[in-house]
Structure formats: C-alpha cells, structure tokens
Amino acid sequence: MSDMHWFVLISTVAAAVAIAVGIIFPAIAMGRAITQALESLARQPEAEKSITRTLFIGLAMIESLAIYVLVIVLIILFRNPLLEYLLK
Amino acid sequence: MSDMHWFVLISTVAAAVAIAVGIIFPAIAMGRAITQALESLARQPEAEKSITRTLFIGLAMIESLAIYVLVIVLIILFRNPLLEYLLK
Amino acid sequence: MSDMHWFVLISTVAAAVAIAVGIIFPAIAMGRAITQALESLARQPEAEKSITRTLFIGLAMIESLAIYVLVIVLIILFRNPLLEYLLK
Amino acid sequence: MSDMHWFVLISTVAAAVAIAVGIIFPAIAMGRAITQALESLARQPEAEKSITRTLFIGLAMIESLAIYVLVIVLIILFRNPLLEYLLK
Amino acid sequence: MSDMHWFVLISTVAAAVAIAVGIIFPAIAMGRAITQALESLARQPEAEKSITRTLFIGLAMIESLAIYVLVIVLIILFRNPLLEYLLK
Amino acid sequence: MSDMHWFVLISTVAAAVAIAVGIIFPAIAMGRAITQALESLARQPEAEKSITRTLFIGLAMIESLAIYVLVIVLIILFRNPLLEYLLK
Amino acid sequence: MSDMHWFVLISTVAAAVAIAVGIIFPAIAMGRAITQALESLARQPEAEKSITRTLFIGLAMIESLAIYVLVIVLIILFRNPLLEYLLK
Amino acid sequence: MSDMHWFVLISTVAAAVAIAVGIIFPAIAMGRAITQALESLARQPEAEKSITRTLFIGLAMIESLAIYVLVIVLIILFRNPLLEYLLK
Amino acid sequence: MSDMHWFVLISTVAAAVAIAVGIIFPAIAMGRAITQALESLARQPEAEKSITRTLFIGLAMIESLAIYVLVIVLIILFRNPLLEYLLK
Amino acid sequence: MSDMHWFVLISTVAAAVAIAVGIIFPAIAMGRAITQALESLARQPEAEKSITRTLFIGLAMIESLAIYVLVIVLIILFRNPLLEYLLK
Amino acid sequence: MSDMHWFVLISTVAAAVAIAVGIIFPAIAMGRAITQALESLARQPEAEKSITRTLFIGLAMIESLAIYVLVIVLIILFRNPLLEYLLK
Amino acid sequence: MSDMHWFVLISTVAAAVAIAVGIIFPAIAMGRAITQALESLARQPEAEKSITRTLFIGLAMIESLAIYVLVIVLIILFRNPLLEYLLK
Amino acid sequence: MSDMHWFVLISTVAAAVAIAVGIIFPAIAMGRAITQALESLARQPEAEKSITRTLFIGLAMIESLAIYVLVIVLIILFRNPLLEYLLK
Amino acid sequence: MSDMHWFVLISTVAAAVAIAVGIIFPAIAMGRAITQALESLARQPEAEKSITRTLFIGLAMIESLAIYVLVIVLIILFRNPLLEYLLK
Structure with missing residues (x-):
C-alpha cells in the first residue's frame, strides 16, 4: 500500500475514534449537571432563575471541551x- | 488485497464501531436526566412546567453530542x- | 482468500458486534428510567399522567439512539x- | 482451509458471541425494573394496576432491544x- | 489439521463459552428479583399474592433470554x- | 500433534473453564438470595413459611441455569x- | 515434545486453574450468607433456629456448586x- | 514508507488521542463542580454571590489544565x- | 529443553499461582465473617454463644474451600x- | 528510519501522552476540592474567608503537581x- | 541458556510473585477485621474481652492462609x- | 540504532511515564485531605487552627512522596x- | 547475553516489582485501621487505652505480612x- | 546491544517504575488517615492530643513501607x- 493510503486510512480511523471517545465525558458531565438542576428545581422552585443561569453557563463551558475535540478532528x-x- | 479494499473495509468497521461506542454515554446521560426528572415530578408535581422545559433543553444538548458522532460517521x-x- | 471474501466476512462480524454492543447502554438507560418511573408511581400515584408522559417521551429519545446503530448496521x-x- | 470454511466458521462464532453478549444488559435492565416493581408493590399495594401496566410496557420495550440482536443473528x-x- | 476439524473444534469451544457467558446476567438478574421479592414479603406480608405473581412473570421473561442463548447453542x-x- | 489430540486437549480445557466460569454468577445470585432471606427472617419471623417457599423456588430456578452449563459440559x-x- | 506430554501438561495446568477459580465465588457467597446470618442473630436472637436452618440449607446448595467443579477437575x-x- | 511519513502519521494520531483523553477529566471535574453549585444554590439561595464566584474561579483553574493539553497538541x-x- | 523439564517447570509455576490465587477469596470471605461477628458482638453481647458457634462453623466451611485448592496443589x-x- | 527520527518521534508521543495523563488526577482532585468548598459555603456562609483561603492554598499545592509534569514534558x-x- | 538456568530463573520469579500476591488479601481481610474490632470497642467498651478473643482467633485463621502460601514458596x-x- | 540511542530514548520515556504516574495518587490524597478540611471547617469553624495545622503537616508528608519520585526521575x-x- | 546475565537481570526486576507490589495492600490495610482508630478515638475518648493496644497489635500483624515479602526479596x-x- | 547495556537500561526502567508504583498506596493510605484525623478533630476538638499522636505514629508506620521500596530502588x-x- 502506498504511503498516502496509509496516511488517509489511519487519519480516518483516528478521527472516528477521537470524536467517539471525546464526547463521552462531556456527555456524562452534562448528564450530571442537568440531573442536579432538575433535582434542585424540585427542591427549591423559587430559585429557578439562578439555577438555570448557572446551568447554562456550565453547559456552555463543558460544550467548549467537546468542541476542542471536534476542532482537532476537523483539522x-x-x-x-x-x-x-x-507534499513538498 | 488492493489498497482500496483495505480502505473500504476499515472505514466500514470504523464507522460501525464509532457509532456503537458514540451513543453509549449520551444514552447513559439521557437515562439519568430522565430518571431524575421522573423523581422530581413525583416530589414536586406543581413544578412540572419548569422541570420538563429544563429536561428537554438538556436532552437536546446531549443529543447534539450524539449527532456530532453521527455526522462524522456519515462523512x-x-x-x-x-x-x-x-483518487488524484 | 479473495478480497471480496474478507470484506464480506469482516462486515458480517462488525455488524454482529455493533448491534450487540450498541443496545447495551440504551437498555441500561431504559431500565433505569422505567425503574424510577415505577418508584415515582409508588410515591405519588396521583401524578401518574405526567409521569408516564415524560417516561414515554424519554424512552422514545433513547430508542432513537439504538435505531441510529440499527440503521448503520443495516446500511x-x-x-x-x-x-x-x-465494484467499479 | 477454503474461503467458505472460514466464512462459515467465523459467522458461527460471531453469532454465538453476539447473542451471548446481546442479552446481557437487557437481562440486567429487566432485573432492575422487576426489582423496583416488587418494591413499589410492597410500598403502595393499591397502585398495583398502574405499576404492572408500566412494568409490562417497559419490559416489552427492553425485550425489543434483545430481539434486534436476535434478528441480526438469525439473518x-x-x-x-x-x-x-x-456466490456470484 | 483438516478444515472440518477446525470447524468442529471451534464450534465446540464457542458453544461452551457462549452458554457459560450467556447465563451470567440472567442469573444476576434473577438473584436480584428474588432478593427484592424476599424483602418485599418481609415488609408487606399481606401483598404476597401480587408479589409472587409479578415475580414469576418476571422470572419467566428473564429465563426467556437465557433460552435464546441455549437455542442458538443447540443449533x-x-x-x-x-x-x-x-457439505455441498 | 495429530488432529484428534488437539481436539481432545482443547475440549478438556474448554470443559474445565466453562464449568469454572459457569457457576460464578449462580453462586453469587444464590448468595444474595440467601442473604436476603436471612435478613427477612430476622425482620419478620412470622412470615417464615412464605419466605422459605419463595427462596427455594428461586434457588431452584437459579440452579437450573448452572445445570444448563453442566449439561453442555458433559455433552x-x-x-x-x-x-x-x-469419525465419518 | 510428544503429544502425550502436551496433553498431560495442559491438563494439569487446567485442573489447577479451574479449582482455584472455581472456589472464588462460592467462597464469596458463603461469606456473605454467614455474614448476614451473624447480623440477623444479633438483631433477632429468638429466631435462631429458623436462621441457622436456612443458613445451612443455603450453604449446602452453594457447596454443591463448588463440588461440580471439583468433580470435573477430578474427572x-x-x-x-x-x-x-x-489411546485407541 | 519514508521516515517523514511515519512522523507525520504518528504525530497526527498522537494529537487526536491526546486531546480526546486530555479533556476527559476536566470535563468530569467541571461536571461535579457545577453539580454541587446547583445543589448549593438550591440549599442556600442567599449565598448565590459567593457560590458563583468560587465556582467560576474553580472552573477557570480546571480549564487551565485542559488548555495545557491543547497547547502541547498545537505545538x-x-x-x-x-x-x-x-530537517538539519 | 527436554519434555520433562517443561513439565516440572510449568507444574511448579502452576502450583505457586494456584495457591496464591486460591486463598484470595477465602481470605476475603473470612475477613467479612469475622468483621460481622465483631459487629454483632458489640451490638448484642448476650448472644455471644450462638454468634461464635455460627462463626466457627462458617469459617470451617470456607476453610474447606481453601483446602480443596491445597489438596489439588499438593497432588x-x-x-x-x-x-x-x-513414564510408561 | 534513522536513529534521530525514532528519538524525535517517540519523544513527541511520550510528551503528548504524559501531559494528557498527568493532568487527569490533579483535575479530579481540584474538582473534588471545589465541590466541597461549594458545599461548605452553602452550609456555613459565615466561614467564607477561612474556606476560600484553605481552598486556594490547596489548589496551589495540587497545581504544583501538574506543573512538575509540565516541566518534565517541556524539558x-x-x-x-x-x-x-x-550528539557527541 | 541451559535447562537448569530456566528452571532456577522462573522458580525465583514465581516465588517472588506468589508471595507478593499471596499476602494481598490476607492483609485486606486483617485490615477489615481490625478496623471493625476498633469500631466495636468504641461502641461497646465493656465487651472488650469477647471482642479481642474473637479477633485474635480470626486473625490466626487468616494468618494460616498466608502461611499456606509461604510454605509452598519455601518448598x-x-x-x-x-x-x-x-536430576535422575 | 546504537546502544546509546536506545538508552537515551527509553530513559526519556521512562522519566515521562514515571512522573506522570507518580503524581497521580499524591494528587488524589491531597484532594481528599483538602476536601475533608473544608468540610471540617464548615462544621467546626472554631477548630480552625488545629485543623489547618494538621492539614499542612499531612500535605507536607504526601508531597514528600511525590518528591521521592521527582528525585529518582531527575537522577x-x-x-x-x-x-x-x-562509559567505562 | 550469557545465562548469568539473564538471571541477574530478571532477579533484579522481580525484586523491584515484588517489593513495590507487596507493600500495596499492607499499606491500605494499615491506612484503614488507623483511620478507624482515629474515628473511634473521637467517638469514645475514654477507651483510648484498649483502642491503641488493639491497634498496635493489629499493625504488627499486618507489618509481619510486608516483612514476609521483604525477606523473600532479600533472599x-x-x-x-x-x-x-x-554454580555446581 | 551489549549485555551490560541491557542490564543498565532495564535496571533504570525498573527503578523508575518501582518508585512510581511503590508510593501509590502509601499516598492513598496517608490521605485517608489524614482525612479521618481532620474529621475527628472537627467532631471532638478536645481529644486533639491523642488524635494527633495516633496519627503521627500511623503515618510513620506507613512511611516505613514507602521507605522499604526506596531502599530497594537505591540498592x-x-x-x-x-x-x-x-563482573567476576
């Protein structure tokens, strides 16, 4: 197999693996944060505004981690x- | 086996593996969020509206992670x- | 063994593995959601309607993850x- | 060994493995759901009807996952x- | 070693492994369900009828999973x- | 080594492994059921009859799983x- | 090395491994059952007779699993x- | 394959792996911190200011760890x- | 290396491994039983006689499992x- | 491949791996400390000063561990x- | 390397490994028993005599398991x- | 590759691995100690002096373990x- | 490499590994015992004498396990x- | 590579690995002991003297285990x- 073939093949596999692995823990972390937000809502309904604001800032920061991976994969x-x- | 064969074969396998692995943790995270939503509903039935709204926004963000994987697999x-x- | 043989063989194995692995965590997540729904029903029988509605929407979203895998496997x-x- | 032998052999093994692995987590999920149903029955005997109805719908959806695997194995x-x- | 030998040998091993692995989680799930039934009996002796009925339906559905494996092994x-x- | 030697050798090993692995989880499940039965007895001594009857039916169903393995091993x-x- | 040597050697190793692995989980299960019996005795001293009877029946059934392994090893x-x- | 090819190939793979692994635990740690912040908000709504300030400082320090990895990967x-x- | 050398060498290693592995879980099980006995003694000092009797019978049955291993190793x-x- | 190539290649990989692994546990430890600090703030708002001081000293000491790794990687x-x- | 060299070398390694592995779980079991004894002493100081007697008998039986390993290693x-x- | 190359290469890798692994558990242990200190501060604010003194002595002893590793790596x-x- | 070289090399490695592994669980067990002793002291300060006596006897017995390993390593x-x- | 090279190389690696592994569990054990001491101090401030004395004796005994490893590594x-x- 030519060198270019190897390169293309393994890059493809690495991209597939990296994206599949890279979303694992952001998913878990999001799940936990949402879970807790739901529980907090049930316990303190009147604090809804500050809870959802903190939740969305947190989700955004976790999402940023997943996007680091996506950026590297797309590069x-x-x-x-x-x-x-x-190619030189 | 020709180079193209290898490429096709391994791409197929990588796609199958990536999609199978990539939905694992979104599934878990969804399961947890739904679980907690059900518990919160049982504890605070009158907060149903804010609970289900937060739940559906959360499920959408987790689903987006699974869709990143699906997009890479389809590409x-x-x-x-x-x-x-x-092919050049 | 001819190239086509290899391709058919490994595709078959990959399909079998992917479907077996791909339903693992949807199954777990469903199990948890149902478990919690049953517990919530026992704790708050009068909220049955909102509980089962949330449960079925959640099960549908988890089932969609398993169906992504099934679709890739059938493709x-x-x-x-x-x-x-x-074949070109 | 001829190509056909390899194909038959590995298909057989893959089928055996896939079915053995594929029922693992549906079994666990069922076990949990039944466990919780029994606990809920003990805590709230008068909600027996809605509990068993939710339980059987849930068991059916989990069973469907195991049947996806069985179908792929039989195919x-x-x-x-x-x-x-x-064979062409 | 002839092809047939390999086939017989590996089929035998696969059958032994599949049955040994395939009963693992049904066993665990049964154990949990029975455990919970015993606990529920101790907590609510007067609900004995509905508890044992739910238990036996559940055990039957779990047993069905183990029998899927047994059927594939015997095939x-x-x-x-x-x-x-x-043989053609 | 002749083909028959290999067959005999690996069958022996597979039998030893299968029986050793196959009793693992029935043992665990039994242990849990008995454990719970003992706890239930301590909590509700007057329900002894229904507890031990449920326990023995459960132990018999778990034992049946171990016997599936034993049967395959003896075959x-x-x-x-x-x-x-x-031998043909 | 002659065929017979291999057979004797691997049989010996398999026997040693099988017995060492095979007692693991019966040991654990016994440990749990005895542990619980001791706790039940401390909580309900007057139920000593039914507790020890259930314990010894349970220990006997778990011991039977360990003896299946021992029998296969001795065979x-x-x-x-x-x-x-x-030898034919 | 030429030396440069190897170098490029393995660097690419290492970069993909490192970024995918490197965000795992920052994601988890963030998830936990946000989770706890949500819980604290529900328990003590009037301490919102000090809670969110501590949370954001903490998230920044954890984010710095993920950025160490990103920097090494980009280098x-x-x-x-x-x-x-x-190249000398 | 002659056949006999291999046999002696591997038998020795197998013996060392089997005894080291074989006492693991009896040790754990004993530890648990003794732990519980100590706790029960602290909770119910006047049941000391039945507790220690049950404990010593239990220890004897667990010890028997470790001795199965020791016997196979010495054989x-x-x-x-x-x-x-x-040698024939 | 020349010796220098190997050296450069493996050094690069080792650096990527070491930094990715090396921040794992500092991240976890930080996450825990921040989590607890948030909980303590919710429980004892008036002790905020001593809590945040202890927290920042602790974070600094954990950060120092991550920096040991970064230093070795940069070296x-x-x-x-x-x-x-x-080069001599 | 001569046969005798192999034998001596591997025996030495096996001895080192066996003793290192063989004390693991006795150590854990002892740790637990002592831990519990300390807790029991704190809860029921006046039962000190029966607690320490049971503790020392238990430690002796666990020590016996570690000594089985030591004996095999010394043999x-x-x-x-x-x-x-x-040598014949 | 010359001997010296191997030596340099593997020493570099070993150093990177050792430092990355060696700080893992000190980090965890520190995290726990700090976590507990924060909790204790919240529970008993007036014992702040003895808590922080014990904490810093403990952190110093754990840090000493990480420094053993750093010293060996630098050597x-x-x-x-x-x-x-x-070089002789 | 001469036989003696192999022997020396592998003996050295085995010694290093054995001592590193062999202290793992004594360390854990000691940690637990000390932890519990500290907790007991806090709960029952007046039982200090019997607690510390039991603690030191227990630490001595666990230390003896670590010393078995040290002795074999030094041999x-x-x-x-x-x-x-x-050498004969 | 000469024999001496191998010896030096592998000794170096073994030393690095052994020290990195050998401090793991002492670190954990220390962390736990310190954690508990901090908790005990918060619960029973007046027992500070006996708590810190027991803590430091315990830390010394755990440190001794880490020093066994350091001694073997330096040897x-x-x-x-x-x-x-x-060298003979």
Whole structure:
C-alpha cells in the first residue's frame, strides 16, 4: 500500500475514534449537571432563575471541551498542517 | 488485497464501531436526566412546567453530542475529504 | 482468500458486534428510567399522567439512539456506499 | 482451509458471541425494573394496576432491544445478504 | 489439521463459552428479583399474592433470554444451517 | 500433534473453564438470595413459611441455569454430536 | 515434545486453574450468607433456629456448586473420557 | 514508507488521542463542580454571590489544565521544536 | 529443553499461582465473617454463644474451600496421576 | 528510519501522552476540592474567608503537581540533557 | 541458556510473585477485621474481652492462609519434590 | 540504532511515564485531605487552627512522596549512577 | 547475553516489582485501621487505652505480612538457594 | 546491544517504575488517615492530643513501607549485590 493510503486510512480511523471517545465525558458531565438542576428545581422552585443561569453557563463551558475535540478532528480531516512536509 | 479494499473495509468497521461506542454515554446521560426528572415530578408535581422545559433543553444538548458522532460517521461513509488524495 | 471474501466476512462480524454492543447502554438507560418511573408511581400515584408522559417521551429519545446503530448496521449489511469503489 | 470454511466458521462464532453478549444488559435492565416493581408493590399495594401496566410496557420495550440482536443473528445464520457477492 | 476439524473444534469451544457467558446476567438478574421479592414479603406480608405473581412473570421473561442463548447453542451443536455450504 | 489430540486437549480445557466460569454468577445470585432471606427472617419471623417457599423456588430456578452449563459440559466431554463429522 | 506430554501438561495446568477459580465465588457467597446470618442473630436472637436452618440449607446448595467443579477437575485428572480417542 | 511519513502519521494520531483523553477529566471535574453549585444554590439561595464566584474561579483553574493539553497538541501539530534535528 | 523439564517447570509455576490465587477469596470471605461477628458482638453481647458457634462453623466451611485448592496443589507437586502416561 | 527520527518521534508521543495523563488526577482532585468548598459555603456562609483561603492554598499545592509534569514534558521537548550523549 | 538456568530463573520469579500476591488479601481481610474490632470497642467498651478473643482467633485463621502460601514458596525455593525427575 | 540511542530514548520515556504516574495518587490524597478540611471547617469553624495545622503537616508528608519520585526521575535524566558501567 | 546475565537481570526486576507490589495492600490495610482508630478515638475518648493496644497489635500483624515479602526479596537479592544448581 | 547495556537500561526502567508504583498506596493510605484525623478533630476538638499522636505514629508506620521500596530502588541503582556474578 502506498504511503498516502496509509496516511488517509489511519487519519480516518483516528478521527472516528477521537470524536467517539471525546464526547463521552462531556456527555456524562452534562448528564450530571442537568440531573442536579432538575433535582434542585424540585427542591427549591423559587430559585429557578439562578439555577438555570448557572446551568447554562456550565453547559456552555463543558460544550467548549467537546468542541476542542471536534476542532482537532476537523483539522485532521480537512486541513492537516503536517501534510505540507509530505507534499513538498 | 488492493489498497482500496483495505480502505473500504476499515472505514466500514470504523464507522460501525464509532457509532456503537458514540451513543453509549449520551444514552447513559439521557437515562439519568430522565430518571431524575421522573423523581422530581413525583416530589414536586406543581413544578412540572419548569422541570420538563429544563429536561428537554438538556436532552437536546446531549443529543447534539450524539449527532456530532453521527455526522462524522456519515462523512466517513458517504463523503470522505481525504479520498481526493487517493483518487488524484 | 479473495478480497471480496474478507470484506464480506469482516462486515458480517462488525455488524454482529455493533448491534450487540450498541443496545447495551440504551437498555441500561431504559431500565433505569422505567425503574424510577415505577418508584415515582409508588410515591405519588396521583401524578401518574405526567409521569408516564415524560417516561414515554424519554424512552422514545433513547430508542432513537439504538435505531441510529440499527440503521448503520443495516446500511452495512444491505447497501454499503463504499462498495462502489470496489465494484467499479 | 477454503474461503467458505472460514466464512462459515467465523459467522458461527460471531453469532454465538453476539447473542451471548446481546442479552446481557437487557437481562440486567429487566432485573432492575422487576426489582423496583416488587418494591413499589410492597410500598403502595393499591397502585398495583398502574405499576404492572408500566412494568409490562417497559419490559416489552427492553425485550425489543434483545430481539434486534436476535434478528441480526438469525439473518447472519440463515440468510446473509452479503453472501450474494461470494456466490456470484 | 483438516478444515472440518477446525470447524468442529471451534464450534465446540464457542458453544461452551457462549452458554457459560450467556447465563451470567440472567442469573444476576434473577438473584436480584428474588432478593427484592424476599424483602418485599418481609415488609408487606399481606401483598404476597401480587408479589409472587409479578415475580414469576418476571422470572419467566428473564429465563426467556437465557433460552435464546441455549437455542442458538443447540443449533450450533446439533444443526448448523451454514454447514450446507461446506457439505455441498 | 495429530488432529484428534488437539481436539481432545482443547475440549478438556474448554470443559474445565466453562464449568469454572459457569457457576460464578449462580453462586453469587444464590448468595444474595440467601442473604436476603436471612435478613427477612430476622425482620419478620412470622412470615417464615412464605419466605422459605419463595427462596427455594428461586434457588431452584437459579440452579437450573448452572445445570444448563453442566449439561453442555458433559455433552462435550462424553458425547459430542459434532464428532460424527470427524469419525465419518 | 510428544503429544502425550502436551496433553498431560495442559491438563494439569487446567485442573489447577479451574479449582482455584472455581472456589472464588462460592467462597464469596458463603461469606456473605454467614455474614448476614451473624447480623440477623444479633438483631433477632429468638429466631435462631429458623436462621441457622436456612443458613445451612443455603450453604449446602452453594457447596454443591463448588463440588461440580471439583468433580470435573477430578474427572480430568484421574479419568478423562476423551482419552479413549487417543489411546485407541 | 519514508521516515517523514511515519512522523507525520504518528504525530497526527498522537494529537487526536491526546486531546480526546486530555479533556476527559476536566470535563468530569467541571461536571461535579457545577453539580454541587446547583445543589448549593438550591440549599442556600442567599449565598448565590459567593457560590458563583468560587465556582467560576474553580472552573477557570480546571480549564487551565485542559488548555495545557491543547497547547502541547498545537505545538506538536503546528510547530514541533524537535523537528529541527530532522530537517538539519 | 527436554519434555520433562517443561513439565516440572510449568507444574511448579502452576502450583505457586494456584495457591496464591486460591486463598484470595477465602481470605476475603473470612475477613467479612469475622468483621460481622465483631459487629454483632458489640451490638448484642448476650448472644455471644450462638454468634461464635455460627462463626466457627462458617469459617470451617470456607476453610474447606481453601483446602480443596491445597489438596489439588499438593497432588500436582507430589503425586500427579497423569504422570503415569509419561513414564510408561 | 534513522536513529534521530525514532528519538524525535517517540519523544513527541511520550510528551503528548504524559501531559494528557498527568493532568487527569490533579483535575479530579481540584474538582473534588471545589465541590466541597461549594458545599461548605452553602452550609456555613459565615466561614467564607477561612474556606476560600484553605481552598486556594490547596489548589496551589495540587497545581504544583501538574506543573512538575509540565516541566518534565517541556524539558523533554525543548532541552533534553540526555541528548548530549547522542550528539557527541 | 541451559535447562537448569530456566528452571532456577522462573522458580525465583514465581516465588517472588506468589508471595507478593499471596499476602494481598490476607492483609485486606486483617485490615477489615481490625478496623471493625476498633469500631466495636468504641461502641461497646465493656465487651472488650469477647471482642479481642474473637479477633485474635480470626486473625490466626487468616494468618494460616498466608502461611499456606509461604510454605509452598519455601518448598519451591529450598526443596522442590519435582526436581528428582530432572536430576535422575 | 546504537546502544546509546536506545538508552537515551527509553530513559526519556521512562522519566515521562514515571512522573506522570507518580503524581497521580499524591494528587488524589491531597484532594481528599483538602476536601475533608473544608468540610471540617464548615462544621467546626472554631477548630480552625488545629485543623489547618494538621492539614499542612499531612500535605507536607504526601508531597514528600511525590518528591521521592521527582528525585529518582531527575537522577535518571541528569545523573544516572549506572552509566559508569557503560562509559567505562 | 550469557545465562548469568539473564538471571541477574530478571532477579533484579522481580525484586523491584515484588517489593513495590507487596507493600500495596499492607499499606491500605494499615491506612484503614488507623483511620478507624482515629474515628473511634473521637467517638469514645475514654477507651483510648484498649483502642491503641488493639491497634498496635493489629499493625504488627499486618507489618509481619510486608516483612514476609521483604525477606523473600532479600533472599533473592543476597542469597538465592537455587543458585547452587547453577554454580555446581 | 551489549549485555551490560541491557542490564543498565532495564535496571533504570525498573527503578523508575518501582518508585512510581511503590508510593501509590502509601499516598492513598496517608490521605485517608489524614482525612479521618481532620474529621475527628472537627467532631471532638478536645481529644486533639491523642488524635494527633495516633496519627503521627500511623503515618510513620506507613512511611516505613514507602521507605522499604526506596531502599530497594537505591540498592538497585547504586549497589546491586547480584552484579558481582557478572563482573567476576
């Protein structure tokens, strides 16, 4: 198999694996935060405003972690800076 | 086996694995959130509106993580940008 | 063994594995949600309507995750878009 | 060993493994749901009707997951669509 | 070793493994259900009838999962449909 | 080593492994059921009759799972139906 | 190494492993049952008779599982029915 | 495959893996902190100011850990100091 | 290395491993039983006689499991019935 | 591949792995400490000063552990003392 | 390497491993028993005599398990009965 | 690759791994101690002096463990006593 | 590499591994015992004498397990009885 | 690579691994003991003297375990008694 084939093949696999693994724990963390928000709502309905605001800021920060992974994966799939060493 | 065969074969396997793994933790996180929502409903029936609204926003954000994986898998199966290096 | 043999063989195995793994966590998540619904019913029988409605929406969203996997598996078994590169 | 031998052998093994693995978590989920139903019955005997109805709908949805696996296994054992590429 | 030898040998091993693994989680699930039934009996002796009825329906549904595995194992040991491709 | 040697050797090992693994979880499940029965007896001594009856039915159903394994192991050790393909 | 050597060697190892693994979970299960019996005795000293009777029946049933393993191990060490295919 | 190919390939894979692994535990830690903040808000609504201030300082320190990883990954992808030994 | 060397070497290793593994869970089970006995003594000092009697019977039954392993190990080290096939 | 290539390649991988692994547990530990601080604030708002002071000293000491790893990684990437044995 | 070298080498390693593994769980079990004894002493100081007597009998029985391992290890290091087959 | 290359390469990797692994558990232990200190402060604000003194002595002793690892790593990187056998 | 080199090398590694592994669980067990002793002291300060006496006897017995390992390690490093078979 | 190189290389790696692993559990055990001491101080401030005395004796005994490992590691790095067999 040519070198380019190997590169394309393994990049594809790495991208698939990284995105699948990379969302695992953001998903878990989100699940927990939402779970707790629901519980807090049930316990203190009148604090709804501050609870949902804190929840959405938290979800945004966790989502940012998942997006780091997505960005790296898309860089690898569409525009890999290391390729210039090969195509030179 | 020709290079193209290897590529097709491993892409198929990677797609199958990635989708199977990638829904694991969104499923768990959803399960937890729904579980807690049900518990909160039982404890505070009159807060039903804010509970279900928070639940559905949360489920949507978790679902978005699973859809990142699905998108990457479909890109790999139907339209892989790295293939142009091979078909050139 | 010919290339096609390998492809058929491994696709079959991957399909079997992916479906077996892919239902694991939806099953767990469903189990938890149902469990909690039963507990909530026992604690607050008069909230039965909102509990079962939330439960069924949640089960539907979890089931959708399992169906993503089933769809990918059936695409691999019956109609794999990557095959056109091989049969060309 | 001929190609067909390999195919038959590995399909058999994959079928055995997939069914053995595929029932694991439905079994666990069922166990939990039944466990909770029994506990709820003990705590709220008068809600027996809604409890058992929710339980049986839940068991049916979990059973459906196990049947997805059984269907894929039987397709592999008795009628594999990918075989036509080999017998052609 | 002839092809047939390999086939017989590995089928035997796969059957042994599948049955040993396949009963694991039904056993656990049964254990939990029975455990809970015993606890419920101790807490609410007068609900004995509905408890034992729910318990036995649940045990039957879990047992059905174990029997799926047993059926696949016996099909593999005594009558494997894929063998006709080899004996043809 | 002749083919028959391999077959005998691996069958022996598989039998030993299968029985050792196959009793693991029935043992655990039994342990839990008995444990709970003892606790229930301490909490509700006057329900002794229904507790021990439920316990023994449960133990019998769990024992049946262990016996499935024992039967498959003895079939493999003393009378393996797949052997006729080899001795023919 | 001759075939017989391999057979004797691996049988010995398999016997040692099987017995070491096979007693693991009966030991755990027994430990739990005894533990609970001791706790029940402390909580309800006057139910001593029914507690110890249930305990000893339970221990006997768990011991039976360990003895299944011991029997298979002794069959393998002293009298293996599959040996007749080799000595013929 | 040329040396440069290997280097590019493995650097790409390492980058994908490192970012996917590196956000795991910051995600978990954030999830926990947010979870607890939500719970504290529900328990002590009037301490909202000090709670959210402590929360955001904590999230910033955890985010810094994830950024260490991102920095190392970007150094590897875009500007690797060890490359000068190779290009010399 | 001669056949006999292999046999002696691996038997020795298997014996060491089996005894080291075989006492693990009896040790744990004993630890638990003794732990519980101590707790029960602290809670119900006047039931000391029935507690210690049950404890010592339980310890004896667990010890019997460890002795099964010791017996198999000593048989392997000092008098292995399968050796007669080799020395014949 | 030349020796230098190997060295550069593996150093790069080791650096990526070490930083990804090295922040795991500091992240967890920080998460726990912050979590507890939030809980303590909710329970004892008037002790805010001593709580946040202890928290920040603790975070600094945990951060120092992560920085040990970062220092070793940067030494490896930018200035490795062992390289003088190679360039001599 | 001569046969004897292998034998000595692997025996040494096996001895080191067996003793290191073999004390693991006795240590844990002892730790638990002592822990509980300390707790019982704090709860029921006047039962000190029966607690410490039960504790020391229990520690002796657990110690006996560790000594089984030590004995097998010393037999392997100083006087291995299987060596006579080699030196003959 | 020359011997020296191997030595340098593997020493570098070992140093990176050792420091990354070596801070894991000190980090966890510190996290726990700080966590508990924060909880104790919330529960008993007036014992602040003895709590923080005990905390800092404890953190120092745990830090000493991490420093043992750092010392060994720096010895390996900068001044390895075993090198004199090679350079002789 | 000569035989003696192998022997020395692997003995050294085995010694390092054995001591590192062998203190793991004594450390854990000690930690637990001390933890409990501290808790008991806080709950029942007037039982300090019997608590510390039981604690120190227990620590001595656990220490003895760690010393078994140290003794075997030192025997292997300084005076290995199996070496006489090699030096003869 | 010469024999001496191997020896030096692997000794170095073993030393790094052993120290990194060997402090794991002392660190955990210390963390627990300190944690408990802090909790006890919060619960029973007036028993501070006996608590801190017991704590420091316990920390010393755990530290002794970590020092066993450090001693073996330093013996291996600086003065290995088995080297005399090689240098002879």
